[in-house]
Amino acid sequence: MLERATRTIKTAGLLLAAYFVLNIVLRIVLPHSLELDEAEQSFFSQYLLAGYGPQPPFYNWMQYAVVSVTGISIGALIVPKNILLFLSYLFYGLAGRRVLKDEALAAVGMLALITLPQVSYMAQQDLTHTTALLFASSLFLYGFFRTLDRPDVASYLLLGLATGIGLISKYNFALMPVVASIAILPDAEWRRRALD
Template sequence: MTDTVDSSYLSTRRATRLSTLLPVLLLATYFSASFVLRLLRGGDLASDEAEQIRLSHSLQLGYGDQPPLYDWLFYYFAKIFGASVDTLAFVKNGTLLLSCIFLCLAARKVMGKRETAWIAPLGFLSLPVVFLLSQRDLTHSVGAFAVVAFFLYVLALMAERPSTGNYALLGAAAGLGFLAKYNFAIVPVATVAALLLEPGLRRLVFNWRLAVTIAVGLIVAAPHVYWIVTHLDLATGDTLKNLRAAASAGMPEQVVAAWELLGAIVKCSALTLAILAIVYRGHIRTILGTSSEWTRVIGRMLVISMFLVYVIMLAVDATIMRPKWISIFFVAFPLYLAFKIEASGVQVPGAIGKLVALVGAVIFISLGVVFVGSFH
């Protein structure tokens, strides 16, 4: 009997170690391969990469119609290592890796040291904007991914220990988010609304320390906000023009905007949901039908964010919505699914291994396609 118990215990420990080792190996291999293949593609720069090289010669409060955080980050790395393809590839892949790390930390902060926490970073890798668009030509969005992941981690940290320091850290994350991507400003608003709708977490909003969060966020963003006010034409650039297009004949702009937004939402989330549906086949209805405190908070954050995006689209007469423009909000989507799976109590033997295999197949095939396509 004792031998049987010992054997079962050892098997469980081996399975736990394997479920931890496989995602770590995938992350290490993928980002190393991404770095190496970008170097092998040579010095032909995509538009965002060329912009980074051009702007790396000076440090300014603002540069154009994109916020400056990623420009600042690359500037300092370029000063140390030189403005080169190597540095571009290192900064981009390092920033994406940071996104994975912070999402995993956020999941573990809520769920504890459980293997389901790996669903968050693995799900993040399965987002098309991450494994495809980021490897082609994204910079500012990549920086925003990391800040959103950091914001979510600090939010979980603050819920566990609502200290003045954690409130200040959340404010710093919010300020950095605005400096990474202007539409990040929606995230704190959606967060406050989602917390107010959750009775057990309302205390986080009705706390004097929230003033510290706001103050720190404003201090972090203030220098660039001043630059925006004094360079309004340069800051707005072609943003509004890119959002607008002639509406379909006979279709109200409100309907066109809603259809565009819905299409972008599906493109951002469908593949990740499909992969998890394969891994947890037979249980997906149970998982989606289960809720917990944190699934409700993150789910409401996503819904409120999309509603605010739609309101903004109507306000500026926007009739185009590309997935990459709302991609920063979907950094939270894999975390939401991880919380759903945890709350449901569904356990599928070898689930993390299967998830690693499926996500690995998708991201490495895509990496190969991007590499081969760069020579045509």
């Protein structure tokens, strides 16, 4: 079964989708006491601000949009976080598929994120802004490798979108585009992309 699940990004993605749906269902049926970040989000989701204390606004804006449509509930707090986590895993796998020759290795790398407690378990409990950072970082890596591989308008737009989301997700994301740009400078072909 593990061999079948890691054969392609699609099968690994379906397995992860089932995992996150199970997380949502379990959290909704468990007692409705809020974790620290959930309580904070239930309060901040009532206001649309430029920043929320020491944190940038991306996650709170997303939560505000969801609560504006659905109203405040455990589901409104849990579903967006799980969607962001699923997309983080998915874009990480897609970035891996761009870099690795074997799609099965990219699928294994995508599933291996579950073994990191900060990415799997702790992100389910708290770490809302870190969840947004994980999403932005995975999207950035995918957009970055796609741009290096196929520099078209869509790739540059995706890279710009990921950078924008990252910068309003967590302030330390600003290091990622700088470091990624420095990392490609030694390669002549990639250096042309950086100067494009």
